[in-house]
Amino acid sequence: MFAEILREIVDGTAGGIGAVLMGYDGIAIEQYFKPCDGVDLQMVAVEYSNVVKEIKHTVDILNTGAMEEVAIKTERFYVIIRSLTEEYFIALTLQRDGNFGKGRYLLLRDAQKLVAALS
Amino acid sequence: MFAEILREIVDGTAGGIGAVLMGYDGIAIEQYFKPCDGVDLQMVAVEYSNVVKEIKHTVDILNTGAMEEVAIKTERFYVIIRSLTEEYFIALTLQRDGNFGKGRYLLLRDAQKLVAALS
Numbered sequence: 001m002f003a004e005i006l007r008e009i010v011d012g013t014a015g016g017i018g019a020v021l022m023g024y025d026g027i028a029i030e031q032y033f034k035p036c037d038g039v040d041l042q043m044v045a046v047e048y049s050n051v052v053k054e055i056k057h058t059v060d061i062l063n064t065g066a067m068e069e070v071a072i073k074t075e076r077f078y079v080i081i082r083s084l085t086e087e088y089f090i091a092l093t094l095q096r097d098g099n100f101g102k103g104r105y106l107l108l109r110d111a112q113k114l115v116a117a118l119s
Numbered sequence: 120m121f122a123e124i125l126r127e128i129v130d131g132t133a134g135g136i137g138a139v140l141m142g143y144d145g146i147a148i149e150q151y152f153k154p155c156d157g158v159d160l161q162m163v164a165v166e167y168s169n170v171v172k173e174i175k176h177t178v179d180i181l182n183t184g185a186m187e188e189v190a191i192k193t194e195r196f197y198v199i200i201r202s203l204t205e206e207y208f209i210a211l212t213l214q215r216d217g218n219f220g221k222g223r224y225l226l227l228r229d230a231q232k233l234v235a236a237l238s
Contacts, residue, residue: 044183047177047180050177054173058167059193061166062166064163064194064195064196066194068194070190070191070192071190072178072188073187074178074185074186075183075187076183076184
C-alpha cells in the first residue's frame with residue numbers, strides 16, 4: 001500500500017521522477033522511481049537522508065519547533081521532503097520544470113494516510 | 120552596504136525576523152536581526168550553515184546541478200536559504216505566519232546585487 005501512495009504522488013505531479021518513504025537512519029521502507037538519465041536517484045534519496053537527519057538534529061537543538069518540510073532547488077531538480085513521524089519522512093524528486101506546488105500539495109494531502117499506515 | 124540590503128529584505132517581508140550573509144565556513148559577513156523571544160537567532164543562522172554545507176556537499180557529489188535555494192519549514196519558523204557564490208549564501212528567517220513568497224522574491228531580487236558586492 002505504501003508503493004501505491006508513492007506511485008500516485010509521483011504520477012500525479014507533472015515532472016515527478018520518484019518518491020521514497022524513508023527512515024532518518026537512511027533505510028528506505030518503499031520507493032517508486034522512473035528512470036532518469038545521468039543520475040542515480042536511489043543514491044540521491046539516500047544522500048538526502050543524511051541532509052534531512054542533519055536538519056532534524058539542528059531543528060531539535062534550536063527550539064524552533066518540529067521540522068515539517070524542506071524544499072531543495074538545484075539546477076536540475078526539486079527535492080521536497082516532508083516529515084511524517086519521529087522516525088520517518090517522505091521525499092519527492094521532480095524536474096526543475098515540474099509542478100512544485102502540486103507535488104507539495106500531494107505530499108501534504110497523503111501525509112496523514114502514510115502516518116496512519118506507519119503506526 | 121550589505122547591512123542595508125539585509126535590513127531591506129527583513130523589513131520588506133511581513134513576519135521577517137532576521138537575515139544573515141554567511142560563508143559556507145559558518146562565518147557571517149553581515150547580519151540584521153530583530154529581537155525574538157526564546158530563540159537565539161544568531162545561533163540559528165550558525166547551525167543552519169552546517170546544514171547548508173551538508174546540502175551543498177550532497178548536491179556537489181550527486182551531479183544534480185548547483186544548489187540554488189533551500190526552504191525549511193518548522194512549527195515556528197520558515198528559513199529560506201539562497202546560494203550566492205561558491206563561498207557565500209544568504210539566509211532569511213521569518214515567522215510561520217509571515218509572507219514566505221515575498222521573502223523568497225526579495226532574496227532572488229537582491230541576489231545579483233549581493234553577488235556583485237561580494238566580488
